Amino acid sequence: MVSGAEMLSISAFLEGKHAQAFPSFGSERMGAPVVAFCRIDDKEIRLREPIMEPDALIIQDPTLFSAINVFTGFNPDGFLIVNTTRSFEELGIEEFASQLPPGNILAVPATELAMKYVRRPVPNVPLLGGFARLTGKISLESVKAAIREKFPGPLGEANISAVCAAYETSAPLKS
Numbered sequence: 001m002v003s004g005a006e007m008l009s010i011s012a013f014l015e016g017k018h019a020q021a022f023p024s025f026g027s028e029r030m031g032a033p034v035v036a037f038c039r040i041d042d043k044e045i046r047l048r049e050p051i052m053e054p055d056a057l058i059i060q061d062p063t064l065f066s067a068i069n070v071f072t073g074f075n076p077d078g079f080l081i082v083n084t085t086r087s088f089e090e091l092g093i094e095e096f097a098s099q100l101p102p103g104n105i106l107a108v109p110a111t112e113l114a115m116k117y118v119r120r121p122v123p124n125v126p127l128l129g130g131f132a133r134l135t136g137k138i139s140l141e142s143v144k145a146a147i148r149e150k151f152p153g154p155l156g157e158a159n160i161s162a163v164c165a166a167y168e169t170s171a172p173l174k175s
Contacts, residue, residue, distance in 0.1 A: 001023075011142040012040040018040070056137075058127050065092055081108060084107050085109045116162070
């Protein structure tokens with residue numbers, strides 16, 4: 001997600017917006033949950049602290065739902081993008097999801113798309129396609145340009161195929 005947050009900020013910057021991306025590592029051990037933040041605004045951003053009340057959540061690993069409360073401080077009008085092929089009932093978040101505005105929730109089979117196009121289980125790029133589709137805060141073209149900047153060559157083009165597939169096949173869910 002650290003690379004995903006960086007590409008999200010690059011996408012926003014390419015559209016003339018101000019952005020900052022930064023990770024937060026809670027533990028020093030391998031496999032510990034990692035949180036990455038991205039701020040996007042039309043004006044200069046002076047804040048440097050973690051985001052405590054996010055307007056959007058991109059959940060790369062849905063097993064976190066049973067490990068920590070990922071929804072703490074979440075904006076009740078916010079956007080939720082989850083890497084999953086399972087239903088929200090199966091994930092145990094149907095009650096929370098039902099409280100969000102209709103059309104603000106998206107399930108993206110991001111790991112499967114990454115495996116298909118990139119041949120590695122790296123769902124961050126397809127999730128960016130879902131974010132662009134759901135929120136409209138960044139364009140697909142800006143995401144593709146950010147990918148080409150971060151991953152030039154064949155790897156970048158494979159990731160672009162994955163992001164386009166996520167963007168084209170994902171549709172917001174009714175809560």
